[in-house]
Amino acid sequence: MSDAAIRVEHATRASRIGMTLLALLVVALAAAPLWADRASLRLMGEIFTFVALASLWNLLAGYAGLVSVGQQAYVGFGGYVLFAAAILFGVPPIAAIIVAGALAALLAVPVAALMFRLRGHYFAIGTWVVAEIFRLVAAQIGVLGGGSGVSLPAGVITGIAATRAMREYIIYWLALGLAVLVVGGIVLLLRSRYGLALTAIRDNETAARSNGISVMRIKYLVYVVTAAGTAMTGALIFLTKLRISPDTAFSVNDWTAFVIFITVIGGIGRVEGPLIGTIVFFLLRETLADLGSLYLLMLGAVAIVVMLFAPKGLWGFVADRFGWQAFPLERRLAHKP
Amino acid sequence: MPDALLEADALDVFYGDFQALFGVSLTIAPGEVVAVIGANGAGKSTLLKTFAGQLHPRAGTLRFAGEAVGTLPAFAMVRRGVALVPEGRRLFPSLSVEENLLIGAQAGRPGPWSLQRVFDLFPILAERRRQPSMSLSGGQQQMVAIARALMSNPQLLLCDEISLGLAPIVVKEIYDRLPAITGEGLSLVIVEQDIVQALSAARRVYCLQEGRVALEGDAKSLTREAVSAAYFGV
């Protein structure tokens, strides 16, 4: 048997079914303005932004081992770039989302250079300091309202589309598009040669390093890509909120605590995890929202219990039991027919 | 007082899913010196780690001084009188020589060994007592590791590859001290890849091969052929 008779297969039967279902789901969701009311559209839009944030954090922490508790830095940065671009330079909001991503990527390069000097766990707190610096600097920018924040002028909003309904549709599609882009991009990244290296780093960093994988370069890449994606999501989030202030833009609870709990509960280090986690998170929130701070407290407790007793999360629990995978990420050797 | 100080019966030991020992049975009498020999990966270190409580048998029984100890953690084994000199010496780098020795006495067992007694055994350590442990030569570090284990006043001392990486003259110096150690009545298990060294020091020998006992007997009565057959499995 020659080497040529063997090829690498990614897909399994389960993942083929999973991909087909997902594709149908995306089509159905894209058509949501036809079948959903406005409140549902708004809720789904919010869900998509959390899918994006959680998937990005999962890539960062679950695959590259960069446990950041400071991603709110990029959420807030993206939001502020959108507001600054729209208010100060008259950039259309949709273009400003892309500008936010590009600027965040540029900013992430020196930030990563500094943060990667912190050993192991201290990296986490370092990222938090960066987010605090961003917040304090934002509070110093007078033209954007300083500490009390600023609203998006009406002209910018009406510039998106003339009717309110159309604006809401466009923002909904942007959120859906961003979530698909982020999750799809992560799947493609993991299927590339970087993905093999990332999986190796996730499973055993020392072994990956001794196999000649440039762990540092891949971590840089992931950090910068994640920063860009997070900032774009942040820009979109604050486009829907129409108002930004340093405390909401750089909130550790909203943009990091929730995101970490979503990922841990769903299953860290797996692409499906953040998707499952987001659904669970919103189901809980819709039923327990009245509890206020108790809700966060319970979420924290659930995340700790999951981390201690089912560290692969809900999806890991299911996937291990039934051998499921929704995305064609596995590599297995198969004979060519 | 039971006849055997340590009694292992049909031990199966695993590292995760990998089985390293298969039904190993072995006894050590009080005051006895036993050598465990075998090729690389035969399971010698695994056996010592099991005796010391670092690994736990999945099947079989392990008794020490008549008590079933197969599930006890390492710190509890030291308190009962089993001390391990780990492979590679494993001194505490941020502790001085003397501190390394004092930490050996942490288990708080009474007995003949004290700082003064181990300094008598290895006088060079008294000279170097204030130095950082890693500034010593390999042979001196090995002396610290042995002395550190003695400080717990064990009934059973387990030595894992104490000659590894040392010059022959240093190895001889260390092995020359063993009678002074066993003179105090403790039992000694020596794991070595160097068969000649092990056979010269021990009264009885066990030879492991791929996780099983391939041969056991008196060190004096074993023939070279029998040992090499058990060692290499030819």
Added chain:
Amino acid sequence: MQWVNAIVQGVLIGGLYALFAAGLSLIFGVMRLVNIAHGDLIVLASYLALVVVTTLGLDPLTSLVIVVPAMAVIGYALQRLILNRTLGDDLLPPLLVTFGLSVIIQNGLLEWFTADSRKLTAGAIEVQAFQALPGVWIGLLPLLQFAVTIAIIGGLQLLFYRTAFGRAFRATSDDPSVAQLMGLDTRHVFALAMALSLAVVAVAGVFLAVRANFDPAIGPARLIYGFEAVIIGGLGSLWGTLAGGIILGVAQAIGAQIDPGWQVLAGHLVFIAILAVRPQGLFPKVQG
């Protein structure tokens, strides 16, 4: 004189930051654990002192007699029941679990005590001050707190390098599996280290409560100040941590002197500058 005064006050508040940092670097030293809930535990100690002061009518400084042992017990139990399960080669579990704890403590305090700002009053000592230089007044309470910080750091130094207790900590830090071979139950040693860390946290929490207003949300910032003091001073050196705390305090005081909005930011910028030019910190532990 305004500037001299700012620097003197900065040094004094820096002592408090060093106290935040000491507990943090202690557990990092022994078990390589970074406790993200550290700042929230400081605030928890402040609230514990509040409860003790209001229910027993004790003076805040006297409340230490209850708060310190109580926090030590909490620390021991926390380590034994939860954190010991997270230790291993993987960095994720301890970080995520302590992050979860941080959120739980913050929201628990919020639920129990509301978001209102609190402060403990220490009575007469609070307003006593003496003039060190013309125009430079030093409060008795900040001075006492600074002296206590020095005593605690000196005490920890002695404990670590001169006692059997400290020897066991250092050995466990070097090699936990061989420490077990010496008869040390590492789960117990780790729990003792956490108990000690939270005892220091308790002192920090009480001083925090008498020096400034506190509410359930201020924990993370205390964690960050402590962390910055550790990194500026250099890992593994307790006196370096004291110096790091003082530098941070002085930087904040100078920042505040320039513009009140720059107080905290100036401290962060000094931290970033140190990380950029001297990532090992100003006074790293001398090896060997």
